[in-house]
Amino acid sequence: MSEHRKFKAVLVACQDGRLGKTNAEWLQKLREGGEVDTILVAGGIQELVFWYDGNLILRFIAWFLGLFGIYVSSVIRGLEVSVRLHGIREIYFQQHEDCGAVGGSSAFDGESEELEYHRDLMVRAEQIVLRRFSDPGLVLLVRFKYARKLHGESWTIIGLNTQ
Numbered sequence: 001m002s003e004h005r006k007f008k009a010v011l012v013a014c015q016d017g018r019l020g021k022t023n024a025e026w027l028q029k030l031r032e033g034g035e036v037d038t039i040l041v042a043g044g045i046q047e048l049v050f051w052y053d054g055n056l057i058l059r060f061i062a063w064f065l066g067l068f069g070i071y072v073s074s075v076i077r078g079l080e081v082s083v084r085l086h087g088i089r090e091i092y093f094q095q096h097e098d099c100g101a102v103g104g105s106s107a108f109d110g111e112s113e114e115l116e117y118h119r120d121l122m123v124r125a126e127q128i129v130l131r132r133f134s135d136p137g138l139v140l141l142v143r144f145k146y147a148r149k150l151h152g153e154s155w156t157i158i159g160l161n162t163q
Ligand SMILES: [Zn+2]
Pocket: 014, 015, 016, 042, 043, 044, 096, 098, 099, 100, 101
């Protein structure tokens, strides 16, 4: 691995191709400060919450397979590389409106309910990540981003952190 570029952040986002152009521009800006790892999976951090904050059986399976170095969640596998190998301390979660992996916008009773669903996922995912990487002296910064659909094919990325 070459040493001349430092790693800045890791982005966990949905693989949805409609976001490709918006995210490419957004990432280009972010990359001015260093490399940005990207973990793209359907539904973004949804699978992380599903495995690690779901029912006890799922959590047990995730923990048990973890003993053998098997990751049930590619989000965790990716974060392990970013945090432990690349030394990244800044994590971006990006969820988006009308995500097919959670049933699309029609699965919700309005825009604000949809946004709250994703904010809740991000709060839960942040807890999972902070528990997993709780080594002394390791301070992670987790930023919540949400891509909202504008008219046509364009999206706008807003921040959802409360503090
Ligand atoms: Zn999606």
